[in-house]
Every structure is written in C-alpha cells, then in structure tokens.
Amino acid sequence: MSATTDTEIVAPRTEAAVGVWRLRWRRFRGHAGGMAALVVLVLLVLFTLAAWPMQHFLGIDPNATDLFARFEPPGPVHWLGTDDAGRDVLVRLMVGGQMSLLVGLLATVIGGVLGLFIGIVAGYFGGRVDAVLMRFTDGMIALPLLPLLIVFGAIDLTKLGFSQDFARSGAAGFWRIIIIIAIVDWTAIARLVRAATLAIKERDYVRSAKASGAGAGYVMASHILPNVATPIIVAFTLTVGRVILLESVLSFLGFGIVPPTPSWGNMLNNAQELVTTAPALAVYPGLLIFITVIAVNFLGDGLQHAFDPRSQR
Amino acid sequence: MSELVALEGIGVRFPVGGGGLFGGRRRYLTAAADVSFGIAEGETLALVGESGSGKSTLGNVVAGLQVPSAGALRFRGQAMDRAVWKQARAAIQMVFQDPFGALDPRMPVSALIAEPLRIQGTGSPAARRARAAELVAQVGLPVDALNRYPHEFSGGQRQRIAIARALAPRPALIVADEPLSALDVSIQSQILNLMKELQERHHLSYLFISHDLAVVNHLVDRVAVLYLGRLVELAERASLFAKPSHPYTRALLESVPRIGRRRQRGRTIAGEMPSPLAPPPGCVFHPRCPKAEDVCRREVPRLDPAPGRPAHLAACHFRE
C-alpha cells in the first residue's frame, strides 16, 4: 500500500478497492480442496432435502415399518433396500442427514455465541474477569469430553423440573444433544475471540471511540465484533465438522437423537448388531458422516487460505 | 483568555508485574507525577519530551482515556464529575499518531467521521451523514471519499479523515498525539497548515504532543517540557526558544539541527533517561545535568517563575 503521496486527486480504484470479500472469494476459488468441499456440501444438503419430494411424490414414510419387507435388497421401490424393520434406507438416510446437519449447525451456533460472549468479555475487560473466565475455559478444556457428554446424555430431565411428557419426546432428545454439545464445545472459539479482542482493544480506533465517550457495549458491538469475524468464520466451520462427529457418536451410543427419528448416528447404532447379516446398513450412514466431515474440514482449510493473506500453500 | 481544561497535581502510576498467588512484589511505574498546567480557549499548548517522558500518558488523561491515580482535572472551571465528564467527551477529541491504526478498517469514511456523534447520540442518522459530508470538504477530501474505506487512502488522507472525525462533535480542544510523525515530511506541512486553518475557523484549542521542538515552533503558543513524568518547564514559545530556563530544555533545543548554525559539540545530554520504575531522588534530571550540585540530589525543585520572567516557569534549583 503506498502511503507516501498525499494528493487531492481521488485515489485510483486499484486492486485493493475491489472489496475484501470479493478478494477472498477469488483466493478461495484458487483452493481446489475448498471448492470441491463446497460442491460436495451443496450436493449433500440437496440430498438431505430430497427427502421431502421422496416422501411426497413416492409416498415413502421414513418411519413406516413393514415386517414383510425386512432386509430387502435395492430395487425399484426401495432404491437402497430396507432395514431390519422394513423401512426405506434411502429416505431414512436423507431425513437422518437433515437431523445430523441441523444438530451440527445449531450446536455450533449456540456454542459459538457462548464462546464469542465469553471470549469478548474476558479479552475486553481483562484483569480478574479475564483470569476467572480463562481458568474456567482451561478447566473445560481439561475435561474428558466424551465421558462427560455421556453423563449429560444420561441426565434425567424430570429431575431438572421438566415434565415427563417432554422428557420422553423426540424434541427433548433433539434439543438435549444440541445443548450438551454447545455446553462443552465453545472453548476453542472463546480462546480465539479473546486473543483477537486483546489485540483489537488496544488499537487507536477503539481508543478514539472511547475518547468520544463510547462504553464497553458500543466498542464490542461496533469495533471488536466486526473485526474478529474473520477468524471466527474459519473456527465455526471446523467446529461444525467436530460437532457432526460428536452428534453421531452420541446418537450411536444411544444418547442423542431418539429412534424412530433417524439420524446418521442412531442408524449406525441400529446397524451395529446387524453387521454380519446386513453390512450395507452400517456402511451408508458412516460413509455419509465421513464425507460430510471431511468436506467441512476441507472447506475450513479453504476459508483459512482465503482469509489469511499470508498463508501460502 | 478563559481556561478550558486544567490539570492539577496529576499523577499516573501503573502496576508492573507481581500480584497473583505466587507472584512477586508489585512495583509501580510512575508515568507522570504532580503535573499541573492549563489550556486556554483557542490556545495551542505543546507537550514536549523524549519517548518515555509521559507526554502521551498526559494526553490520554486529558482525552479521558486514562484515569489519573492522583490529582484533579477541571473542565471550563468545573471539577470533572459525571455530568461534566459527558460534556468533556464531546468537547475534547483526539487525533492519533498512526493514521493506519486510528480508523476502523471495516467502517466507511462517512461512518468513521460521524462515529463520535453516533456514540453521543447527537442528531439523526441523516443529519450525521450531512455533517460528515460537510467535514470531508473542510479537511480537503473529495466528496466521494464518504463511501470508501480507509485502506483506499494514503497516510496523509487518512490523517485528514481522522481530523474530520475529531471535528464532528464541534469540539473545543483536540488532543493531537504526534499527529505528524508517521507522515512524510512534505505531507507534514500540509497537515500542519490544515490544523492551523481549522483552528482559526473554529476557535479550537490544541494540546499538541510532540518529541520534535522544530515542529512545535510553527504552531504553538506555549510549550510544556516533560522529563521522566515531571513538568520541568512551561513557558511562552518565544520566551522558551529565546532563553530556556531549565538545562534539559536548553539541551533539547541545542540538539535540534538548524540551518546556518553549526551544532555545538559537547553540549548534548550525556547518558540515558533513568528507568521510570526507579526515578532518582531529588531533581530527576540531576544524573545527567551539567549544573547538578548537592541540593539537586536532595531536594525536588518546584515549578517557579524564572528570574525576571513571571510567566516563564521552570523546575530547577538553578533556573536561568
């Protein structure tokens, strides 16, 4: 950037004036893995959304059992065959994918907002607040994640004052898994945001806003939040991948999405015992989880590349 | 001239290290000690000193960015309480040294200029935009600058944006913390002229912080010289430049290279500034002072008028 000439003439609209988002998009497009991942993810979302036309036009109910059509091989009616209860595997994979992706996104967003809040407060106020919040974060990081999630999963909701009906409903299972993952998976974002906040709060533009009488809330919302957005987007992406894995693990262990509502994880749970009789049932959901997570991770890698001008491959 | 802002016995200390469960002894860094001066309406006061002399810290105190650990501030004759503080935040604005860091890269220029108004809740969004457009013209930027972002401008243009922003709430005082030192020499004079022009137009006061006495000579009415957080000399510009009273000021003036005068060897200041963690007893300048005697090691000199010059204050046992 040339800063040496101060002319009254309008600065020519150079490369820098293209707009930072367009430049990033340009860099992202140059990242083959990231682009491939984006395409794969779009296809995956379309695949899961295809559940609606399948249900509507072909009249296939993902939860309808048919004990006369168990373990059917792939055919014209059931394209990927049926499972042990005679349910259509393809449609269940689609609906289960919606569940898995939705849980992944929602848990990331909730955990992300939590981490954002904790990180920004710790970084901005510093001192005691920072020390307490960061010790808390360190403590969370030091916990054995999976065993703890299992305990959370086993908690009896009626002991927390929820009604019997709610505790047994599918919605409870859905929200329970989102909440417990969000509760444990905010630490990475919190640390990231704290570090970025520490750097930004010393900038002159923040001091200049304070000299005009700006309060903490204003500075956080107007200056810090927009400036930490970049690292957060990358971290969010990587978190989505991790959360989808966690969801599948928990559902697989029987603590997540409750059957008959399918999710990729609990479909695997079901398939585990049938691995000798119907191995295909175990292959599909796991393969979809695998593809989704690997695509999300590649997407994160591509975003990292696009957002960090110094990163060279 | 009526007094706009006054500092009385201001001291600023920072805790350094220590603290915590197993931490060591906590020490204090004295950035400013017992500093008193005032700025009148329409006046330009220069705060001069080497790096580490506490000049920026005092600038921050005046701009409300640093709460002093001792002393009192007055604004238009009133003690700085909550209500006065709010007024002062609109009336005192700041311009920073680094025009790259002082503007949020994610805000367009119009938002940057109107930000002080937005913070203080002055006017409607439309009125604020109009004010931004008016200011952009005043500081000599093209009107289409409003919808562009800071990275599209050069250093000098950014400093103009920063000045326009400082002008937005119609301030009485602008604290300018080394506003020229990040700029090229050719641009420095442009900005300096702009600041002069704006001062006449809006009857502004400046607190102009600088390490460079030569720059100060062009703009200011009075000069305050700081050494190790202490005010060592405070005088009218002409009087100070003609006959400095404190040996430190004299040494500073002599270190400024000037055309047509050979630099006098051997008159520069020996040694380095002592650590503000452990300031020397008595007069803080005595370890480097050519005039130092026993009294300087024992007694802190008071800021008193120089002989025969009632408006020329210096903190030296042997003031001239």
Add this chain to the structure above:
Amino acid sequence: MAAFILRRVVQTLLVLLVMSFVIYALIGLMPGDPVDMMIAGNPGATPEVVAALRKIYGADQPLMVRYWHWLSDALRGDFGFSRTHSQPVLEVLAPALWQTCQLMIGSFVVSVILSFALGIVAALRPGGWVDGLISLCAFAGISVPVFWLALMMILVFAVELHWFPASGIANVGDGGLRDRLMHLVMPITTLALANTGAFIRYVRASMIEVMRMDHVRTARAKGAGEGRVVLIHAFRNALIPVVTIMALSFGVLFNGALLTETMFAQPGMGKMIYDSIQGNDYNLALVGLLFATLVTLLSNLAADLAYGWLDPRIALA
C-alpha cells in the same frame, strides 16, 4: 522451575476437586437413586420402607452433605461398592485401567511413529503430489468417525477375512500371549489411525515452518547433506511444538479409547464408564469419570512441563 511445578500441581488438584463435585452433582441427575435400584426388584416395598431406606443410606440428605460424605470416604481410600460388579470400585478399576493403558500406549506409539514418518516426508516438498496425498489421508483420519472405522474394520478383517477376532481380549480356553496380541491388533490400529491424522498435520506444519528458518538454510549453505539437514537441524527444532501438542492430545485419546473399547468389547476404562452409566452404577461411574479427568489433567501438566523442558527460551514464570 520448582515453584512453577508446584503451582501447576496445586492448580491441577484444585481443578480435580472442583470436577469431583461437578461430576457428583451430574451423576445425581441421572435417573433414579441408589434406593430406587434396591427396591426395583421388590414390588412389595411400601413407601414407608422406601423412606426408611432413604434415611439409612442418606439419600434424603441435601447434595452438599452427600458430597461431603463421599469425599471424606474417598480421601480415606473408600470409593464404595460397584452395583453391577458386586465388588469394591477400586477392584473393578484396576484391571480396566491396565487394559486401557495397553490400548492407549500401543496406539499412541503407532501413531507417533506413523505421523513423524509421513509428516516429514510431506514437509520435504510442500505442495507436491506426495504432500497432497498425505494431507488427504490426514484429513480422512481427522474426519472419520472412530466407531464407524471400528465397525468397518470388524466387517472387513473379522467378518469377511477372518484375520483377527472381532471382539474381546482373549479366546476362551486360550489366553496365550499370541492370542491376546491378536485381540489387540484391531483396536490399536483403529485408534491409531484416527489419531494419526491430526498428528501428521502438526508434524508437517511444524517442519515446514522450521525448514524456512535461517539456521536450516545456513546448514544447507554450509553444504550439509539433505538427510542431515532434515533430521538434525530441522526435525530437532520442529519437535518442540509437536511434542507439546501430542502430550496434550493424550487426554483426547481417551475419547477414542472409550469408543474403541465399546466397539471391540474390550473391558477397559472406556467401556467400564459407558456400562456403568448405562447400568446406573453410580459409584463406578463417578470414579471412572474422575479418573478420566485425572488422566486428561495429567497429560496437560505433562505438556506444560515438556514445553518448558524442551525449549529453554520459555521462562516458566
């Protein structure tokens, strides 16, 4: 240094204490309580009897009082009785711990060796096709669900090929060294594969960074052989951050161990915790979870110490 170690140890103990309470409270939120378990097989128990039992076992006391009783017993070495195993908790814990140690250390060693080899090879020519292939494998390792990998391993190597046994730690009536090792191959491989991905990325990134540094370029300029440059000058320096991260992830390994053990029916800590929570075995679940926390905390502590020990520039203040 001594003060630093002392401070970290005290911190670790404090976190452990806080966690013991949190876990105790969480376990209390699991369905039922110990008295419910007792009377489950006895439909004749009247409410009066239940209340009396609650009083005897202290289940009617407030949380803090119950926790205090548990803690004072635990500090005397009494962790209670396992409901499902009908044995004192510590006697259930010891063999499970040994089983998990075999699995974790075995797979840790395998993934460290694999990741060093592959990471260095990838870093030799960043951006080349070898690097691309290794990076792809690393991503696959990070992204694969461990339990699914285990399922696929069972499907291929046990069900189809019959190379290795699908589950357990030994065949009935055998139990020789060879038999036991055969049972460990698949769990260790699964866990190692899942971990190697992340490790490769650390080694690769660290090596690439070090290879760009001046002292490595100086070594090259002096005419040192490529092998010497890579192994002596670069690798030694790349080791510092890598060892730290690997030590840190020893705790993460536990998550994988839990799944692997459950999948391969190995009676280790992970499966023990899982079964105890499933079977409402409160005492066992509590101690198992605490132990898992301790392992994680200790690996963090080890990482901190290793960092200070390997890099003399870090002042441990």
